[in-house]
Amino acid sequence: xxxxxxxxxxxxxxxxxxxxxxxxxxxxxxxxxxxxxxxxxxxxxxxxxxxxxxxxxxxxxxxxxxxxxxxxxxxxxxxxxxxxxxxxxxxxxxxxxxxxxxxxxxxxxxxxxxxxxxxxxxxxxxxxxxxxxxxxxxxxxxxxxxxxxxxxxxxxxxxxxxxxxxxxxxxxxxxxxxxxxxxxxxxxxxxxxxxxxxxxxxxxxxxxxxxxxxxxxxxxxxxxxxxxxxxxxxxxxxxxxxxxxxxxxxxxxxxxxxxxxxxxxxxxxxxxxxxxxxxxxx
Amino acid sequence: xxxxxxxxxxxxxxxxxxxxxxxxxxxxxxxxxxxxxxxxxxxxxxxxxxxxxxxxxxxxxxxxxxxxxxxxxxxxxxxxxxxxxxxxxxxxxxxxxxxxxxxxxxxxxxxxxxxxxxxxxxxxxxxxxxxxxxxxxxxxxxxxxxxxxxxxxxxxxxxxxxxxxxxxxxxxxxxxxxxxxxxxxxxxxxxxxxxxxxxxxxxxxxxxxxxxxxxxxxxxxxxxxxxxxxxxxxxxxxxxxxxxxxxxxxxxxxxxxxxxxxxxxxxxxxxxxxxxxxxxxxxxxxxxxxxxxxxxxxxxxxxxxxxxxxxxxxxxxxxxxxxxxxxxxxxxxxxx
Amino acid sequence: xxxxxxxxxxxxxxxxxxxxxxxxxxxxxxxxxxxxxxxxxxxxxxxxxxxxxxxxxxxxxxxxxxxxxxxxxxxxxxxxxxxxxxxxxxxxxxxxxxxxxxxxxxxxxxxxxxxxxxxxxxxxxxxxxxxxxxxxxxxxxxxxxxxxxxxxxxxxxxxxxxxxxxxxxxxxxxxxxxxxxxxxxxxxxxxxxxxxxxxxxxxxxxxxxxxxxxxxxxxxxxxxxxxxxxxxxxxxxxxxxxxxxxxxxxxxxxxxxxxxxxxxxxxxxxxxxxxxxxx
Numbered sequence: 014x015x016x017x018x019x020x021x022x023x024x025x026x027x028x029x030x031x032x033x034x035x036x037x038x039x040x041x042x043x044x045x046x047x048x049x050x051x052x053x054x055x056x057x058x059x060x061x062x063x064x065x066x067x068x069x070x071x072x073x074x075x076x077x078x079x080x081x082x083x084x085x086x087x088x089x090x091x092x093x094x095x096x097x098x099x100x101x102x103x104x105x106x107x108x109x110x111x112x113x114x115x116x117x118x119x120x121x122x123x124x125x126x127x128x129x130x131x132x133x134x135x136x137x138x139x140x141x142x143x144x145x146x147x148x149x150x151x152x153x154x155x156x157x158x159x160x161x162x163x164x165x166x167x168x169x170x171x172x173x174x175x176x177x178x179x180x181x182x183x184x185x186x187x188x189x190x191x192x193x194x195x196x197x198x199x200x201x202x203x204x205x206x207x208x209x210x211x212x213x214x215x216x217x218x219x220x221x222x223x224x225x226x227x228x229x230x231x232x233x234x235x236x237x238x239x240x241x242x243x244x245x246x247x248x249x250x251x252x253x254x255x256x257x258x259x260x261x262x263x264x265x266x267x268x269x270x271x272x273x274x275x276x277x278x279x280x281x282x283x284x285x286x287x288x289x290x291x292x293x294x295x
Numbered sequence: 296x297x298x299x300x301x302x303x304x305x306x307x308x309x310x311x312x313x314x315x316x317x318x319x320x321x322x323x324x325x326x327x328x329x330x331x332x333x334x335x336x337x338x339x340x341x342x343x344x345x346x347x348x349x350x351x352x353x354x355x356x357x358x359x360x361x362x363x364x365x366x367x368x369x370x371x372x373x374x375x376x377x378x379x380x381x382x383x384x385x386x387x388x389x390x391x392x393x394x395x396x397x398x399x400x401x402x403x404x405x406x407x408x409x410x411x412x413x414x415x416x417x418x419x420x421x422x423x424x425x426x427x428x429x430x431x432x433x434x435x436x437x438x439x440x441x442x443x444x445x446x447x448x449x450x451x452x453x454x455x456x457x458x459x460x461x462x463x464x465x466x467x468x469x470x471x472x473x474x475x476x477x478x479x480x481x482x483x484x485x486x487x488x489x490x491x492x493x494x495x496x497x498x499x500x501x502x503x504x505x506x507x508x509x510x511x512x513x514x515x516x517x518x519x520x521x522x523x524x525x526x527x528x529x530x531x532x533x534x535x536x537x538x539x540x541x542x543x544x545x546x547x548x549x550x551x552x553x554x555x556x557x558x559x560x561x562x563x564x565x566x567x568x569x570x571x572x573x574x575x576x577x578x579x580x581x582x583x584x585x586x587x588x589x590x591x592x593x594x595x596x597x598x599x600x601x602x603x604x605x606x607x608x609x610x611x612x613x614x615x616x617x618x619x620x621x622x623x624x625x626x627x628x629x630x631x
Numbered sequence: 632x633x634x635x636x637x638x639x640x641x642x643x644x645x646x647x648x649x650x651x652x653x654x655x656x657x658x659x660x661x662x663x664x665x666x667x668x669x670x671x672x673x674x675x676x677x678x679x680x681x682x683x684x685x686x687x688x689x690x691x692x693x694x695x696x697x698x699x700x701x702x703x704x705x706x707x708x709x710x711x712x713x714x715x716x717x718x719x720x721x722x723x724x725x726x727x728x729x730x731x732x733x734x735x736x737x738x739x740x741x742x743x744x745x746x747x748x749x750x751x752x753x754x755x756x757x758x759x760x761x762x763x764x765x766x767x768x769x770x771x772x773x774x775x776x777x778x779x780x781x782x783x784x785x786x787x788x789x790x791x792x793x794x795x796x797x798x799x800x801x802x803x804x805x806x807x808x809x810x811x812x813x814x815x816x817x818x819x820x821x822x823x824x825x826x827x828x829x830x831x832x833x834x835x836x837x838x839x840x841x842x843x844x845x846x847x848x849x850x851x852x853x854x855x856x857x858x859x860x861x862x863x864x865x866x867x868x869x870x871x872x873x874x875x876x877x878x879x880x881x882x883x884x885x886x887x888x889x890x891x892x893x894x895x896x897x898x899x900x901x902x903x904x905x906x907x908x909x910x
Contacts, residue, residue: 035725040819045727048718055787056740059751062762066754105660112657116650124658126898127665133841133894135848136745137868138672138887141875145671145884146663152671170664202649224741231744234850234868238875251746251851258750258855267754270747277742346810366813373814379807383829392825393815437811444815 063274066267078268083244084253088272090164091250095229098168102225103218106176113177114184132174136234139170144239159241164249167235172228176221183217184210216288223284227277296322296357296447296480298343303352305338312338314504316352320482320497325474327495328484331527335504336484337452343482344373344450357447372441372479376453378433380425386436387412387421393444411439414473431462438470442477451483455490467494488528492516500524517611525613532583534576534604536615541585543610546572547603548594555603558582563598574602669891675880676888683881684888693870693886700867703778703853704846707785711842715793716835720827722794723801724809740790748787749855752780776858781866784852789845793838800834801827837901844897848890 037045067075078084113125131139143166145151148158157163187210195205233251240247250273257266298320305313312335320326328336341347343354345366354361361369381389388395390411394404412418415435417428425433434454441449454470455463471494474481485491491498492512500507500515500523508520519525522538531538534556547555558576565571570591572584582604586594596602606612676683687693718737722730740748756774757764767774774780808830812822828835850868857864865873867890875883 037725037727038819041721041725044717045721045725048714048721049733051714052718052736055783056790057736058762059748059755059787060739060743062754063747063751105657108653109657109661112653116654118654120658122902124661126895126902127661129898129902130665130669130895133844133848133898134669135850135868135871135887135890135894137850137871138848138890138894141871141883141887142668142672142891145675146668173664227742231742231747233744233746237850237872251744254744254746254750255851255855258746258753263750263754263760266750270744270750273744273747281742344814346814366810367816367818369814370816371814373811375807375811377807379811381808381811381826392812392817396812396816396821396825440811440815 060274063267063270066263067271070264070268074264075268075271078265079272081265083248084250084265084269086245087248087250087253088269090161090248091230091273092276094161094164094168094249095226098165098172098229099222099226101169102172102176103222106173106221106225107180107214107218109177110180110184114181128174128177131170131172136171136232137237139235140167140238143167143170143235148239158239159243159247161247163240164236164247167239168229168232171232171235172225175225175228176218179217179221179224180214183214187213219284219287223281226280230273230277298357298448298480298482299353299355300339300343301353301355303339303342303349303354305335305342305347305350311504313342313349316501316504316506318499318506318509320480320499322357322480323478324496325471325481325483325494326497326499327491328482328499328501329488329491329527330486330501330507332486334502336486336499336501339501340450340452340482340484343448344371345369346373370444370447372444372446372449374434374437374441374449374451374454376456378425378430378437378457380433380437382425385422385424386417386428389425389436390439390443392440397444407443411443414442414476415439429462430458431466434458434466438473442479446479449479449481451481453484453486456485463490470494492528500527502527519611519613522613522615525611530583530585533580533615534582534606535578535580537606537612538615539606539610539612541571541583543607543612544582544584545605545607546574546584546586546594546596547605548596548600555605556582557601557603560596560598560600560602563596572596574604576604669895672884672887672891675884678884679881683885687870687882687885687889690882692865693867693882696865696867696870697889699778699865700847703781703785703866704843706782707789707846708839708842710782710786711789711793712835712839715790715838716797716831719794719797719801720823723798724806737794738791740787745784745788745849745851746855748784748852752783752787752852752856756780756783775856776864778864780856781853781864784856785846785849788849788852789842792842792845793835796838796841797831797834800831804830833904837905840897840901844894847893 035041070078079088109124109128113121113128134142143163144158146153147155147163147166149156157166191209192205195209196202200208231251232249233255236242236247236249236252240249242248242252250269254266254269254273257263257269298318300316300318300320303313303316304311314335316335316339318339328339330336338347342349343356345361345364345368349362352362356369356371366373381392384392387408390408391404394407399407408421409418412421415438417432417435417439420428420432420436425436428436434457438451438454451470455466458466467490470483483494492515495512497510498512498515499509502523508515508524510518515524516528519528525531525538530541532541532544533539534544556576556578558574558580560572561575561581562573563570564573565588568588570586570588572586572591574582574584576582584604718733721727722734743751753761753775755762755764756767758768758773758775759765761775764775772779774783804827808826809822812826817825848868849866850872853866854869854872857866857869867886871883871886871890874880874886
């Protein structure tokens with residue numbers, strides 16, 4: 014306080030936001046009740062049924078099912094390929110988002126639409142689509158049908174939008190002035206990207222990667238026509254579950270399903286932690 | 296159409312927004328709720344409107360207990376700081392909204408809306424969307440919309456807070472004139488003491504969830520109840536143990552009367568017609584004095600000159616020790 | 632999904648050569664992964680002119696499947712729209728314990744394999760051994776291997792889509808306008824119909840279009856719960872599989888083409904509408 018005059022002006026800035034939402038009224042409470050009942054009947058109880066069915070044989074039974082040679086191979090292939098595809102998506106998805114946000118050229122709009130195609134296209138059609146370019150009649154002469162490459166390709170296709178669509182809005186909000194400031198301080202483009210841009214994108218990339226991985230390990234439809242579902246070679250976890258269901262063996266179907274659910278939740282939780290950490294540090 | 300607020304309390308989690316507040320707001324007048332941000336004045340206004348529910352106490356509007364009435368049953372007009380314009384409706388439909396809800400005949404609605412648009416000078420903008428209006432026009436539309444339903448009371452939450460200084464001043468004069476025409480009991484929230492002093496018939500000073508003082512502008516300015524009100528309503532400086540307004544200090548060249556405080560001029564700043572002088576007393580206290588240009592010239596003052604200071608007769612002063620330290624520092628923080 | 636491109640003026644991804652290289656890499660990648668294969672499906676569908684398309688459209692089993700697909704998708708979208716808009720408003724505007732948990736649970740269907748969805752529904756609603764199935768069947772309501780189960784499966788997989796579109800719009804909108812409506816005398820229903828719904832209209836429309844695309848194309852979950860009975864519970868996506876495996880590639884490509892057409896049209900509709908609303 015150097016000034017002797019205590020000027021009384023009250024700026025309206027940093028007004029505390031007092032309201033966090035309305036308390037439930039009888040009508041909205043009833044609405045919430047109905048919604049929760051529906052959600053439980055549709056999602057929560059059925060998923061609980063999967064877990065309960067899987068645990069009926071005890072830990073031993075569960076372990077035996079998932080360590081069955083063919084099942085274990087399917088789980089390994091699924092998780093491994095999903096992880097690999099997610100890594101590719103981290104690089105390509107970020108790159109695509111970058112080009113879509115920062116570059117301007119004719120046909121960019123068409124690329125925007127292409128990104129969303131895998132999201133809206135029925136998975137069985139996706140399989141057929143890939144088969145037409147990478148199958149036996151390939152105009153490129155590349156035939157990956159019934160190989161592990163087909164699994165990789167199918168995962169790559171169906172998970173395409175996730176990282177692009179989570180990174181894009183964050184990148185668009187990123188102030189170009191920050192990059193200019195870094196450049197004016199002598200940072201090279203690469204340094205600017207690594208030290209300034211990448212850290213701000215990490216939470217979005219992590220969120221997209223979680224979605225991408227979860228989508229990958231749960232994929233079924235696009236593989237039906239493409240991978241041939243060869244046991245021990247191209248059979249994925251979802252196909253194992255389906256054949257257990259068809260063989261009237263819901264217990265082992267549920268066991269594999271629980272493994273899939275557990276892995277995808279674990280990945281979501283881990284990547285959520287990564288996000289929070291980065292946010293807290295940033 | 297008076298409003299009675301009795302023993303109202305409100306908490307948000309651990310934060311006490313209002314602490315046992317009782318105010319009675321007289322009918323037909325323009326009342327300002329004045330205080331620093333976060334002091335509870337907006338919460339009180341929202342409780343009157345029913346947009347917030349008080350934890351304790353009672354609210355009576357026009358003699359009717361409104362404590363547990365939902366907002367749509369209170370017949371209050373509420374004007375929001377950021378206008379809350381219905382973005383998908385034209386200006387006309389915005390103003391007509393409350394009447395349409397009340398299922399008034401179409402022709403009546405039309406006439407009433409035309410009348411109101413004329414009142415707020417927006418006739419030629421009737422078919423525009425809010426996004427095509429300026430901030431001041433949007434705020435006038437919001438006011439017309441609130442007045443359309445002929446509310447028992449009109450409540451305005453920092454109505455001019457989001458506008459730039461010039462528009463703000465215009466709307467302030469206009470609100471005063473409008474009120475003189477319409478005469479609806481009006482309560483507005485502001486953190487700007489000049490706005491409150493200029494427009495209101497009655498001012499309620501609220502700080503830290505409590506009412507500090509209630510009264511007409513002159514009374515508040517001339518007889519502040521405590522140092523918070525004194526500080527909040529205008530610039531103050533300290534002379535010895537007294538808070539006093541810099542323009543209520545008299546400055547005498549050379550050696551003066553025995554009661555005067557001796558000192559030396561340490562800085563002179565001219566801001567337009569006003570001369571701000573900093574005097575360091577012999578006790579080492581830095582005191583601010585403001586003079587008009589003519590007074591300054593008549594006294595022939597210059598830097599480093601020895602002077603004496605006295606408080607002009609009948610000027611409001613408050614002893615700085617009249618309140619616990621904690622509150623005094625809070626009011627300082629609020630004035631930053 | 633969103634057209635998030637924002638014109639950032641001349642500040643682009645680097646000096647000329649790098650920018651062009653990146654552009655080339657991205658374009659080639661998308662061309663090889665999506666555009667070219669998609670084009671080939673169209674070409675294969677019309678390899679013999681309109682013969683294949685005419686054949687499937689005159690096959691009563693296929694037209695039945697198409698009709699069934701549409702009926703199921705429309706029912707699922709209606710359910711998800713009502714549920715989605717309702718739960719979004721509850722989540723954004725109201726304060727109740729467990730909001731965060733519910734928020735997380737609502738995204739679960741996105742990361743559950745369609746086969747697991749089917750399995751989960753069979754375990755609960757299966758007529759023979761399900762938790763509730765036998766009771767429901769005794770009451771005359773068959774769910775699994777019937778249309779209700781197929782609707783349930785479709786609702787499950789498309790559940791989060793409307794919510795994910797509407798929640799951000801509601802948050803962005805804030806509750807000022809709703810409060811203003813309340814203070815002007817509107818009750819909850821009037822406020823919703825006159826103020827909230829018109830304001831979130833586009834969010835709801837995107838959600839509906841995306842859900843429709845997803846619902847028309849659901850395959851795995853429906854396959855498990857449908858029993859895939861020709862002329863009864865076979866949907867369009869199941870027709871594609873069946874035709875292809877039975878060496879009727881023309882029929883498979885023609886049906887796939889129809890489904891792809893709807894999917895691509897949905898995306899184009901959404902991306903054409905959205906930028907107008909964003910500003």
